[in-house]
Amino acid sequence: MISQENRKATRLTRRYRIKSGVPTLILLEGASGSVVTRGGVERALADPDGVNFPWRPSHPKATLEDGPLLPCSARDSNEPMLHEELRHCIKGVYFSAHWCPPCRAFTPQLVDTYQRIRERGQNFEVIFVSSDRSEESYNAHTESMPWLRIPYSQEERRKKLATALDVQAIPTLVILDPRDNIITLEGRAELLEDPEGLNFPWTSRLVNILTEKYATSLHDGPAIILFVASESEECEIQFGESVLLPAAEAYRRDRPDFDPNYDDPDGALQFYIALDCETSDILREFVGFDDAVPLLTAIDIPRGVYAVMEDGAEITLDSVQQFVDGFRNDKLPTNKIAAVQKSTKSDKITD
Template sequence: MRAVMKDETQAVVNDNSHNGKFSHLLASQDRDYLLSPTGAQVKVSDLEGKVVGLLFGANWYPPCRVFTQALVAIYEELKSRFAQFEIVYVSSDEDLDAFGSFYGNMPWLAIPFSDLETKKWLTRKYEVEGIPCLILLQPEDGKDEGTVRDGVELIYRYGAEAYPFSNERLEQLRKEDKVKRENQTLLNLLSNQHRDYVLSHTHSGFKQVPVASLVGKTIALYFSAEWCVPCAKFTPKLISVYEKIKQELAEKGEEDFEVVLVSSDRDRASFESYYSSMPWLALPFGDSETKNLVRHFNVQGIPWLVIVGPDGKTITVHGRSLINLYQENAYPFTNAKVEELEKKLEEEAKDLPALVYHEGHRHDLNLVSDGNGGGPFICCVCDEQGSSWAYQCLQCGYEVHPKCVRTVDRHNSVLITN
């Protein structure tokens, strides 16, 4: 999710007397330099001939802090290999102290906080509507035809491999991704030349389980970490659903479902502590395939649940949403199953009131669906994802799962069972 930028009504035209692409973009009539992390002034002209990323962000928005941390690692890797790369921070911080605090964690250049006009002009020129935003510019592209605007997604998906962030390089990466998807199997997803197993729990430690033994099953790849607060809420729910699905399959004499943890934990102790609470399998801590899986499935945040079918092909990358909506009934997560559940919801919705007054909210809530003003949302009661039917406040956007509504009488506030 990205914060929406405030509308800026004042347009600023930078001084055209500067020579070079980046001097025109990043200098002003009163300034021909950028700030460095040490506080030194670096001539804007020093950027000529380089690939330059413009990072629009702010200290006050948590996703900016998360993305910046990821970008620092990519930046340092690229700078060690390619001298012709630089990033310039374009701040939306609220004051100089906030700017200094945030920029203090960055190893790249920045437009001075006081130069509001250049920051406004860049925001308008590149139509920046939300942060974090990373605009990637090619050195010799005078008409901006090679400008790449989805830098945040590219960094999360490809990391340093996307350099030099040209359209040609990105097209090559997309073709490689397409080939991998077409040739995807469980074996090439979860194993490599160094490892052909995943881990399971034993009383004395970990046991190696051959990846080949999972072929033919529906597999959920659970991207998660102990430090992640939303993961702490979703993991117990997933454990409950997992155990119910396994029990139902066992009663039928089937063993067709498994979960594999793909950990983003920062140290082995955290991984082992977190995994010890789970009844399923896991990739080894720090395994090289973790980054490949994150990229392959375009994992943009955790918790993230990918469902792979018995044929080794991806069924859905929205397993978390399906679990939240349908719990164990979502299994086997196929389109046919989801359509069946959606039809059931449609029937149930016919008996729901069109308007309710919800406990703890001051406005009426209207029943909406994907087709009449609804869509994907985060429930304001349980903080989990939802789609299809919801109760929505048309005045302030408050949305609640129908199952989470606590209806009260508007006049005497007496609780009505729901």
């Protein structure tokens, strides 16, 4: 049995994306609890007298504006761009180097997702920030990149941007909104979980596409999940969002304490669209569903139970809201999750 203390530690590790082990020092804003800096240890070592405490990173906008952005070798246009021209874009700031094997493995994955997102008509641009040790290596690394780059000669600019975005290692992909505010520091992890970019720009949304990352969070609280076919993914996603989002928004209004940036919401109701994929198949088998779609479900793994919308009922805004209300008020008939039943029977046999 996992102790309450270990559960709290796991939640904090997830929430603040702690990967570097100990010692780790993350400074938080007193009232809001938002992150001031993740690199507290490094900042304290560099500034032992605390002159610049709390070591708040500067806004990346000033550094991005400090000169032109050059096209990489594989980009269609050879014209340099000013940061002002990207004012309507979601931006990915990509910190990488040719000498780094994980970077060389991730770059083609980023190229593929970048192209998929842009083909759907979304304004997305990537800016490469090099950690290469020579200009020759830098040039080799940019040959296959179809986006923009900060010139290799502008080393100080590259360093300032890494500090402003609190970059601790490479490869790192930071996603910025059109005003250059941080959406997520974990763009690489988000992309690896969602290579199609279906949840792009990976903001904290009320309704998400169910991926392996989100499937893990199902063990922490209940979820409303709409299983759909994916013959036309965009249509299925649009339909799913249209019927789930109003219910999710209503639930959010009832829960003013809900923190959308908290990956482990401690029992808060989650809302997902489950496409036809391996993650959905595993969950279906775990719970004990057949292959019927569309299928609206409420799954509560911590309690070991699930509910489904009655067979033949049309999935509409009203029927989804009624289903969610019924589940929240314990008025829906529930069944035991198949995997839980098996575990219970096994325990009885063992006893």
